Amino acid sequence: MIKTFEEARLLVQTLQVCTIYDSAKTELPSLWEYVDLPEKQEGEKGWGAKVSAVWDWKNRLPAEFPDEIFYGKVKGGFAVLMSMDYLRDVHFQSAYKPIDQLNPLSAHIFEKIRVEPWDTTSLRNEMIQEYGCSKSQFDTALKNLQISMNVVRSNDPGIERDTWLTFQEQYSEIWNSHVSED
Missing domain, CATH: 1.10.10.10 (Winged helix-like DNA-binding domain superfamily/Winged helix DNA-binding domain)
Incomplete structure (x- = not known):
């Protein structure tokens, strides 16, 4: 389970490819399922810590580490983060x-x-x-x-x-x- 931006970076590198949010329509792991932050509590304003972190990380990871992490869409329309090695060596040629x-x-x-x-x-x-x-x-x-x-x-x-x-x-x-x- 992860709680920080740096841990999210390492997770994407380890998983090679993951969706942003969990979905029963794909077998890919999701960033969402690995994040150990509280969800929005009743009466709390805004999104809650977990949604805020995942939403921020999906944009920041490829922006701050453009040579390491790719943001895109895969078959089925799922938004994903993937390692650049996976993009280069596996995903691009098949997609x-x-x-x-x-x-x-x-x-x-x-x-x-x-x-x-x-x-x-x-x-x-x-x-x-x-x-x-x-x-x-x-x-x-x-x-x-x-x-x-x-x-x-x-x-x-x-x-x-x-x-x-x-x-x-x-x-x-x-x-x-x-x-x-x-």
Whole structure:
């Protein structure tokens, strides 16, 4: 059981990959199940120590240790933390799908992100107006871009909103070792 940010860092390295929150829909271990902090008590304001810690760590771990820990989505749409070694050696090659294998909305969103980084809200609003998709369609397409290893959340600790970059831009070494440009 863990209580600190540093212990969370070591846990991700040990597990290699874990979801953020517990779910019966996956066999992956979760960061949540290993955290030994109190949950919100009745009458307490805010989220409680456990939720606050897990929410903070999911962003801070890849921001403070970008060469060690990756944040992304895996099949089923689960948010995960994984070691960079696992990402490089195992996960990327099994999860990557070229853009032309995704739906047209995903390809359109990818093109926007390829040109420049976008935060989720601005990109969603732009796509709803420009492409005529629903919020749900947009969210699914963005999730599929993450699962297929085409876009990732920026690790820049100075950015407060989820901001999207191409996987190739943020992790060029991994990209170049697995994807050949035709």
